[in-house]
Amino acid sequence: MNIVVLVKQVPDTYSERKLSSGDHTLDRDATDAVLDEIDERAVESALQLKEANDGSEVTVVAMGPDRATDAIRKALSMGADKAVHLSDEAIHGTDAIGTAKALVKVLGTLEGTDLVLAGNEASDGRTGAVPAMVAELLGLPSLTHARELTVDGGTVTVRRETDDGVTVLTAELPAVVSVNEKINEPRYPSFKGIMAAKKKPVTTLTLADAGIEPSDVGLSAAWSTVTESNPKPPKSGGEKVEDEGDGGSKIAAFLVGQKLI
Amino acid sequence: MAVDRLLPTQEAEDLLDLTRDLADKELATRVEEHERAETYPEGLFATLGAAGLLGLPYPEEFGGGAQPYEVYLQVLEELAARWAAVAVATSVHGLACFPVATFGTDAQKERWLPELLGGGVVGGYSLSEPQAGSDAAALTCKAVAEEAGYRVTGTKAWITHGGRADFYALFARTGERISCFLAPGQVEGLSFGKPEEKMGLHAIPTTTAHWDGALLETDRLLGAEGQGLQIAFSALDSGRLGIAACATGLAQAALDAAVDYANERTTFGKKIVDHQGLGFLLADMAAAVDSARATYLDAARRRDLGRPYSRQASVAKLVATDAAMKVTTDAVQVFGGYGYTRDFPVERYMREAKIMQIFEGTNQIQRLVISRGLAR
Ligand SMILES: Cc1cc2nc3c(=O)[nH]c(=O)nc-3n(C[C@H](O)[C@H](O)[C@H](O)COP(=O)(O)OP(=O)(O)OC[C@H]3O[C@@H](n4cnc5c(N)ncnc54)[C@H](O)[C@@H]3O)c2cc1C
Numbered sequence: 027m028n029i030v031v032l033v034k035q036v037p038d039t040y041s042e043r044k045l046s047s048g049d050h051t052l053d054r055d056a057t058d059a060v061l062d063e064i065d066e067r068a069v070e071s072a073l074q075l076k077e078a079n080d081g082s083e084v085t086v087v088a089m090g091p092d093r094a095t096d097a098i099r100k101a102l103s104m105g106a107d108k109a110v111h112l113s114d115e116a117i118h119g120t121d122a123i124g125t126a127k128a129l130v131k132v133l134g135t136l137e138g139t140d141l142v143l144a145g146n147e148a149s150d151g152r153t154g155a156v157p158a159m160v161a162e163l164l165g166l167p168s169l170t171h172a173r174e175l176t177v178d179g180g181t182v183t184v185r186r187e188t189d190d191g192v193t194v195l196t197a198e199l200p201a202v203v204s205v206n207e208k209i210n211e212p213r214y215p216s217f218k219g220i221m222a223a224k225k226k227p228v229t230t231l232t233l234a235d236a237g238i239e240p241s242d243v244g245l246s247a248a249w250s251t252v253t254e255s256n257p258k259p260p261k262s263g264g265e266k267v268e269d270e271g272d273g274g275s276k277i278a279a280f281l282v283g284q285k286l287i
Numbered sequence: 288m289a290v291d292r293l294l295p296t297q298e299a300e301d302l303l304d305l306t307r308d309l310a311d312k313e314l315a316t317r318v319e320e321h322e323r324a325e326t327y328p329e330g331l332f333a334t335l336g337a338a339g340l341l342g343l344p345y346p347e348e349f350g351g352g353a354q355p356y357e358v359y360l361q362v363l364e365e366l367a368a369r370w371a372a373v374a375v376a377t378s379v380h381g382l383a384c385f386p387v388a389t390f391g392t393d394a395q396k397e398r399w400l401p402e403l404l405g406g407g408v409v410g411g412y413s414l415s416e417p418q419a420g421s422d423a424a425a426l427t428c429k430a431v432a433e434e435a436g437y438r439v440t441g442t443k444a445w446i447t448h449g450g451r452a453d454f455y456a457l458f459a460r461t462g463e464r465i466s467c468f469l470a471p472g473q474v475e476g477l478s479f480g481k482p483e484e485k486m487g488l489h490a491i492p493t494t495t496a497h498w499d500g501a502l503l504e505t506d507r508l509l510g511a512e513g514q515g516l517q518i519a520f521s522a523l524d525s526g527r528l529g530i531a532a533c534a535t536g537l538a539q540a541a542l543d544a545a546v547d548y549a550n551e552r553t554t555f556g557k558k559i560v561d562h563q564g565l566g567f568l569l570a571d572m573a574a575a576v577d578s579a580r581a582t583y584l585d586a587a588r589r590r591d592l593g594r595p596y597s598r599q600a601s602v603a604k605l606v607a608t609d610a611a612m613k614v615t616t617d618a619v620q621v622f623g624g625y626g627y628t629r630d631f632p633v634e635r636y637m638r639e640a641k642i643m644q645i646f647e648g649t650n651q652i653q654r655l656v657i658s659r660g661l662a663r
Binding site: 217218 | 298301302305308309334337338339340343352
């Protein structure tokens with residue numbers, strides 16, 4: 027089975043994230059960058075499938091600046107076999123739709139893909155739409171929010187879990203599956219895996235290499251524009267409720283006021 | 288804040304990154320619970336092993352990580368900064384592999400090392416006896432040669448990971464002299480006492496072992512018959528470096544906690560770090576941690592170059608463990624009354640530091656080794 031995992035490098039969720047003052051895109055240099063944790067889970071799923079199916083191969087695909095190679099290395103050191111990195115100045119500022127279009131082109135450079143895996147939502151942009159858009163553009167079944175994933179012969183089955191409930195989906199391969207944070211616990215890379223990763227092939231593609239139209243990507247092609255941004259106001263002191271026998275109703279009234287209940 | 292380390296290779300940088308990541312997620316999150324409840328961290332050594340951290344200083348051809356001591360010890364230090372008991376047990380595992388790796392025949396290495404270094408098992412080191420700690424040569428546990436192998440009878444004491452380990456480097460008397468064996472963790476005639484009730488290192492058991500005529504196959508003898516003490520002491524030279532690194536990591540953790548606290552707590556209208564009397568205490572703590580690290584790294588680099596390092600290992604063990612005791616005690620002082628409670632980790636650090644001055648040769652014994660080297 028040929029499995030492709032779409033991975034993204036994101037700012038470490040433990041660091042303070044900022045938008046750059048110029049074009050209101052994410053200031054990627056201001057923070058530590060890591061392989062998104064949800065993508066680690068997607069890689070883990072791919073590796074588990076590989077281990078269960080002899081002769082499988084796991085390819086990671088990433089789109090991002092040069093330093094996204096670190097995220098790619100992480101995936102390779104966990105055990106993925108090879109990687110394709112779309113790296114081009116011109117992709118800066120690309121929105122979800124442009125990203126999906128570009129990824130589809132990159133996927134087109136790979137042959138015989140049976141399963142495309144991804145995290146269901148990146149922890150930075152949080153649009154949560156790319157996997158489904160990729161499936162749509164490829165004309166493949168889209169199985170999102172998987173908390174369980176099995177492949178049996180040519181059939182993929184997932185337990186899809188969202189706030190609306192649990193559904194069981196099946197589809198014939200090839201298909202696109204996005205996983206949620208409950209799918210598994212990703213493994214640590216081993217020291218040997220880290221060493222081996224340095225020797226694994228990473229293909230770097232420019233827009234032209236992948237056959238992507240420059241007009242489809244970048245900030246100028248984005249369907250939405252951020253015109254202004256402000257940092258979150260600092261935490262205020264909050265509101266103290268004195269309990270004079272009616273504390274419960276006061277708290278309820280507060281929550282109603284905040285539209286929380 | 289991460290320690291700014293001088294590492295020899297990119298490979299070593301990557302290894303330390305992996306170690307910190309794993310230690311933050313798997314050790315720092317579980318240490319309180321297990322140290323308090325005195326429960327064994329099930330599965331944790333398998334995780335360390337799968338990441339390749341249980342065979343680091345041994346050759347690649349047998350499944351080790353082929354890392355110099357300079358790097359391996361800094362890995363131990365990072366583990367110890369999160370969880371001393373786990374770091375000590377990791378160091379002891381390395382010590383337990385030493386006799387096979389260094390004194391085993393090619394056949395013995397091929398037979399056992401891949402398993403010992405593979406990460407799926409942990410080892411213990413069984414030299415001490417109730418009446419023979421500092422004076423290891425006074426041990427009485429016997430291994431009597433028979434046709435089928437060696438029959439072992441006697442009582443061993445103070446075994447880190449006792450009853451839990453998958454194998455032990457065992458030292459026993461064969462006639463007049465002492466020999467070293469690679470003993471399995473379970474064999475008929477071997478039983479373990481109930482874990483000692485210790486001041487610290489609660490998550491890893493320390494037990495006695497009772498050998499009641501258990502049989503060890505002949506080829507479990509490592510080195511020549513009678514070579515045991517030489518093997519034990521040469522293993523301990525390396526082991527002491529491991530303990531020095533663990534002590535340094537522990538001291539670093541105490542320093543970090545104290546510095547954080549001193550920058551938050553205010554008295555008399557200013558942060559306590561800004562009171563010179565306390566700032567100087569912190570300065571001495573930082574100096575002690577840095578010199579502990581420098582001292583063990585000097586010994587490690589000598590070992591890595593194949594130079595004699597026994598004396599430097601003893602100096603490192605002495606300096607680093609005394610530093611850990613001082614720094615952890617002072618960290619409690621920095622926290623004031625809060626330091627004396629279990630709400631903060633510094634009281635645990637102080638309890639954990641004490642053992643470092645005792646095992647793998649008490650600090651009196653280190654002075655004995657050092658002074659013997661000075662006598663003409
Ligand atoms: C938690 C823990 C884990 C341990 N793990 C292991 C293990 O995995 N494997 C193992 O084999 N052992 C282990 N030990 C044993 C440890 O190494 C011994 O306790 C230590 O070597 C001291 O021996 P002892 O307790 O018999 O003290 P003793 O040798 O009785 O010493 C008592 C005191 O006398 C001092 N003293 C002794 N001789 C001299 C001298 N010649 N000059 C000056 N002072 C001297 C000592 O420094 C000490 O202060 C462990 C011990 C503990 C507490």
